[in-house]
Amino acid sequence: MPEPVIELAGVHRDFPSEPPVRALDDVSLQVNRGDYLAIVGPSGSGKSTLLNVLGLLDRPSTGRYRLDGTETTTLGDGARTRLRGDRIGFVFQSFHLLSHRSVVENVMLAEIYGEQGRGGRRERALAALDRVGLGHRTGFSPGRLSGGERQRAAIARALMGEPTLLLCDEPTGNLDSRNTEAVLDLFDGLRAQGLTIVVITHEHEVSARAGRRVRITDGVLVEED
Numbered sequence: 001m002p003e004p005v006i007e008l009a010g011v012h013r014d015f016p017s018e019p020p021v022r023a024l025d026d027v028s029l030q031v032n033r034g035d036y037l038a039i040v041g042p043s044g045s046g047k048s049t050l051l052n053v054l055g056l057l058d059r060p061s062t063g064r065y066r067l068d069g070t071e072t073t074t075l076g077d078g079a080r081t082r083l084r085g086d087r088i089g090f091v092f093q094s095f096h097l098l099s100h101r102s103v104v105e106n107v108m109l110a111e112i113y114g115e116q117g118r119g120g121r122r123e124r125a126l127a128a129l130d131r132v133g134l135g136h137r138t139g140f141s142p143g144r145l146s147g148g149e150r151q152r153a154a155i156a157r158a159l160m161g162e163p164t165l166l167l168c169d170e171p172t173g174n175l176d177s178r179n180t181e182a183v184l185d186l187f188d189g190l191r192a193q194g195l196t197i198v199v200i201t202h203e204h205e206v207s208a209r210a211g212r213r214v215r216i217t218d219g220v221l222v223e224e225d
Contacts, residue, residue: 003069005165005196006031006054011063013049013219023049024060025219031198033164036191038210039200039221046219047200048169054198055167056084068164089158089166093173095150097142103153104129104138110160128156132186148179152186159190166190168199172206184209 006029013024023046031037041047052058053065056072065072068087072080097106107125129135132152142150151171158166168187172180184206191197191211199206207213213224 002033004030004032004066005035005068006198007064007066008053009064011053011060011065013046013053013058014061023219024053024221027063027216027219027221029214029221031165031196033196034191034194036187036197036209036211037199038207038213039198039216040202040207040213040224041216042202045216047216049219050216050221051167051169051200054165055088055090056080085161087164089155089161089163091151091155091158091166091168091171093170095142095154095174097150097153099142101141102138103134103140103142103145106142106153107157107160110157124160125156128159129153131159132156146179147175148182151175151179151183155183155186164196166195166197168197168201170201170203171199172201172203177205180205 008027008029011024011027012022015021015023027050039047039050049058053060056067060073067083070083072083075083101109104122104125107128108121111121126135126138129138132155134149134152134156137145137149142153145153172183175183187197188209199210201207215222215224
């Protein structure tokens with residue numbers, strides 16, 4: 001059996017204060033290759049802290065986190081940065097597209113800080129845009145796109161490095177119902193291609209499309225039916 005993409009075991013995350021704040025409380029979670037997982041919970045429940053741990057943007061106070069079989073908690077900062085760049089694509093509620101750059105140039109920027117050579121960068125960006133159905137918008141500026149198209153451009157940028165894991169933080173929060181449906185259809189297609197997707201959301205419509213759902217409340221994670 002292949003290694004799980006995500007394996008958390010006994011993870012705590014404490015923040016110093018008086019009294020200390022426990023944002024994650026004994027969290028264990030396994031996400032296998034090709035899973036589509038929704039993480040739901042109210043504001044302040046620990047969703048953002050969990051996302052930061054999963055995305056290697058923060059370290060657990062205690063516990064283990066294996067990403068694609070690699071124990072991450074013992075890695076130095078440089079190794080964590082390289083692993084994050086190689087294995088994880090991020091999609092956020094705000095699209096973070098540069099208005100003065102074309103769509104294809106925005107997608108190409110995903111490789112600026114990576115180890116990929118410049119050769120073939122434009123071709124890889126065009127292929128990523130085709131993958132999300134935006135091959136006809138490559139020369140447009142972001143301001144000429146709908147909200148759903150801008151989010152699809154952001155997803156194409158996240159796919160540039162062929163990540164193992166797509167981490168999405170409220171990816172439909174700025175979209176109307178029609179564009180939400182289009183983005184969720186895209187996630188279904190990416191999952192069918194074998195990509196592992198984790199979505200943090202408060203929207204029932206979004207979580208209902210996932211194959212699994214877990215709820216976090218006061219830092220405690222519980223699997224839902």
